[in-house]
Amino acid sequence: MDLGSYADLAIELVNTQQRDADTLGDLDGLREVLAPHPHMVGRLAHRDLDAMRGLRAQLREIFVAADAGDEEGAIDRLNTLLIQHPVHPQVSGHDGLGWHLHVNEGGSIPDRFAARAAMGLAVKISDQGLDRLGVCRADGCGRVFFDATADRARRHCPRHHADRPNVAAHRSPRNGVTAEVPPD
Numbered sequence: 001m002d003l004g005s006y007a008d009l010a011i012e013l014v015n016t017q018q019r020d021a022d023t024l025g026d027l028d029g030l031r032e033v034l035a036p037h038p039h040m041v042g043r044l045a046h047r048d049l050d051a052m053r054g055l056r057a058q059l060r061e062i063f064v065a066a067d068a069g070d071e072e073g074a075i076d077r078l079n080t081l082l083i084q085h086p087v088h089p090q091v092s093g094h095d096g097l098g099w100h101l102h103v104n105e106g107g108s109i110p111d112r113f114a115a116r117a118a119m120g121l122a123v124k125i126s127d128q129g130l131d132r133l134g135v136c137r138a139d140g141c142g143r144v145f146f147d148a149t150a151d152r153a154r155r156h157c158p159r160h161h162a163d164r165p166n167v168a169a170h171r172s173p174r175n176g177v178t179a180e181v182p183p184d
């Protein structure tokens with residue numbers, strides 16, 4: 001398991017809230033967020049929803065601080081999360097997969113999610129830099145993203161990046177491709 005890939009959990013959770021929408025409003029919304037993750041399925045109570053919403057706010061603050069160039073602020077917040085949700089590694093060898101790493105198989109679902117998301121961000125930032133974290137500037141969006149481009153200058157989430165004039169020009173109907181811009 002590449003621990004850095006757990007950073008996707010952080011992005012996924014933060015993006016359940018945009019400036020004008022929130023899909024983490026109830027337990028059904030939370031079940032939907034967790035459904036693709038087989039290690040995080042189980043009974044959920046309202047306190048889990050509260051915990052996940054709290055975690056979401058903490059994770060967003062990391063992206064907002066990084067996006068604003070406040071490196072110390074972003075790292076302080078991330079380190080706080082790492083202390084609150086320590087990673088417990090376990091080596092496992094089930095289903096003929098050979099020995100491989102699992103983390104935080106025990107504990108509440110929000111704890112497991114938080115430990116993975118914080119660890120994933122920590123690995124990703126250490127490997128690739130804090131300046132890759134961004135917050136989309138498109139109206140009504142506010143989604144966070146990880147900028148994997150070489151110049152690290154992206155200001156819009158992948159969904160709105162296609163809306164940029166220079167990109168839209170390459171995707172005009174004239175060229176046979178229609179730019180898809182979501183209605184938010």
Ligand SMILES: [Zn+2]
Nearest residue numbers: 136141157160
């Ligand atoms: Zn966006």
